[in-house]
Amino acid sequence: MSMSFKKTVLRTAVLAALIGAGAAQAATIVIQSRDPAGVGFNDPTPVAPVGGNPGTTLGEQRMYVYRYVADVWEKALDSDVTITVNAGWQALTCTASSATLGSASAWNIWHDFPGGQPGTWYPQALANKLAGVNLSEGMPDDGTGYAGVDIKTQFNVNLGKSDCLAGSPFYLGLDGNFGTGVNFVETLLHELGHGLGFSVISVQTSTGYRINAAGTAYVASGGLPSIWERFMFDNTAGKTWLNMTSAERKASAVNPLGLAWIGSNVLAGADMLSATPVLKIATSAPGYTGLYPYGTASFGPAVSTGLAMGSLATVTPDAVNGQGCLPFSAADTTAVAGKVAVIDRGTCGFAVKAKNAQNAGAIGVIIANNAAGAAPGLGGTDPTITIPTISVSQADGAKLRAAITASIPYGMRGKVGYATGSLSTDPTRRAGADALGRPLLYTPNPLVSGSSVSHWDVSATPNLLMEPNITPDLGLILVAPKDLTKPLLKDLGW
Incomplete structure (x- = not known):
């Protein structure tokens, strides 16, 4: 989220004379397009209405979603001062497998105005609401055409093209049936939240x-x-x-x-917030039985409490291509067949790793994070994935791999021992x-x-x-x- 350094501060005494009386009302959001002819909101490419969006050109459908989402925010907020959103579609960072979708941020921030905490920065839309006036009214333009706006947004005009997250364009319907596309309604709802103040900002x-x-x-x-x-x-x-x-x-x-x-x-x-979903590990090896919080994937079958994942197995590290990013070797295929493959995050998409594991005969996948923090959500799409996939934190991933090795001597009747997993919840923590x-x-x-x-x-x-x-x-x-x-x-x- 980018932010301008064109911050403006007005004296309290000046503002005090401008404040009007009366209770706040539902907000009004105005959308300003900065797109040139033929681009973005002005794109004349013919399209069929989709998912409740009646637009018949690409530009019309884009603006329809903007207005639809703005209406949602208008009903959620109270302000007597109009909120101005400057919007544009432009080329953002892309590769065939990844892309910057877009961003939004407060374009101006303010401090020491009536109604705000002293010596504290606020995003302009909120500062205007608290002050009861448009703090940037009369501010000279800096040549951009949007110097005084509350929120500036930009979204990737190339999304879905062969060199920009190929095959996953913004879905412009309102019904959530985005398939392999990117749900623009939710993306825009999220980004406007940042512009309104959901950000550490300064x-x-x-x-x-x-x-x-x-x-x-x-x-x-x-x-x-x-x-x-x-x-x-x-x-x-x-x-x-x-x-x-x-x-x-x-x-x-x-x-x-x-x-x-x-x-x-x-x-x-x-x-x-629900009780924490956990991967419940059982093993005879001391020190590894316990509850491991997990995250879920946007692909494959839904997972829930009570699902028996099965015995865990590891695959060979691959520092060059990324673990699980290529079809499994014969040794790894033998290791994961009929078991749950534990794979490190990194290099390629989550769905790619899960599909390679599935092709090797795995019955489930656990993807361990490659950085400190919680178990990540696993994005991606592949309708051919039929095995459950979950994620765990980096620390828990290391512990699971250790559990697999430590469990081997604890087998019975000449067989190696395994660490097995099932899904449950921890009611002691949200x-x-x-x-x-x-x-x-x-x-x-x-x-x-x-x-x-x-x-x-x-x-x-x-x-x-x-x-x-x-x-x-x-x-x-x-x-x-x-x-x-x-x-x-x-x-x-x-």
Whole structure:
């Protein structure tokens, strides 16, 4: 998520005279297109109406989704000040197997205005709501045409082409039947959430530095906090980001499963999080029997409590091609036939690894993360995958591989011993929350620039809109017991 450094600060006395009376009303969102003729919203390519979207050109369908999602947000928010979203379609980073889908962010941020916490940065849409006026009214344009907007968005105009996540374009229907495409409704709903304030916004997470009061640079000390920081509590440090040094914030941003949200509105809805789904390992080898939290995949059959996964097996490491990225060797085929293959994440897609394991005769797959943090959600599509696939954390992956080796001497009647897995839940802990039931923010190690801290952790169950990955089970409801997006925004002041 990019953000302009064109931050503007107005004196309190000037603003006070502009504030009008009256209660806030449902928000109004205006969408401004910056696309040139023939591009993006102006693309004249004929298309058939799809999934409730009546547009007959590609450009019309894109704008229809924007308006549809904007309407969802209008109903969810209260503000007397119009929210302006500047939108464009452009070429973003792509390869045949991966792509940047798009991004959105607050384009201007403000501090020290009536209605806000003193000495605190706010995204413009929220600052306008609290002040009761458009703080950027009359601000001269900087030549971009969108200097005074609240939110700037951009999405990948090439998505789905042969060199840009081939075969997976944005699905522009409203019914969720996106198949191998990318659900644009949910993607845009998520990104506008960032623009409205679901973001640490004024902190450089790689250094912990804050933006200075002039809005011109990140500084090691003396910068102003964002409103977001007062609700971020690090369980290791025992303090919020509001009271941390830059070095402490930097460390907290890569403290896996250690950073919780403590806002009262979120906590009131946190009971919606389910008991933690766990892989239950049984083995005669001491020290390995236990419960291992897992994540789920968007491909293959759905998994649930009570599923017996089977005996676990490992495959040969491959530092060059990535473990599981090529068809299995004869030795690996023998090892995983009739068993659950434990494979490290990395190099190729999750579905590729699962399909190669399936072709080798595996009856299930466990993908271990390659970085510290929770078990990741496994994106991807392949309708030919018929075996269950789950994920575990990097630390638990290492422990499972050790369990497989340690179990061998514990066989019976001349046979080797195995570690076996089944799926269950841990009722003592909510999925995606700390020990006190406070929802966790996404803090993997190493840092994921643009994603770390400004999302819910991927361990949350059910999946939440503002996790770093868009999943098929999301909807348009932004409050508990379905979601925690609006409660967090209310904590900020919406």
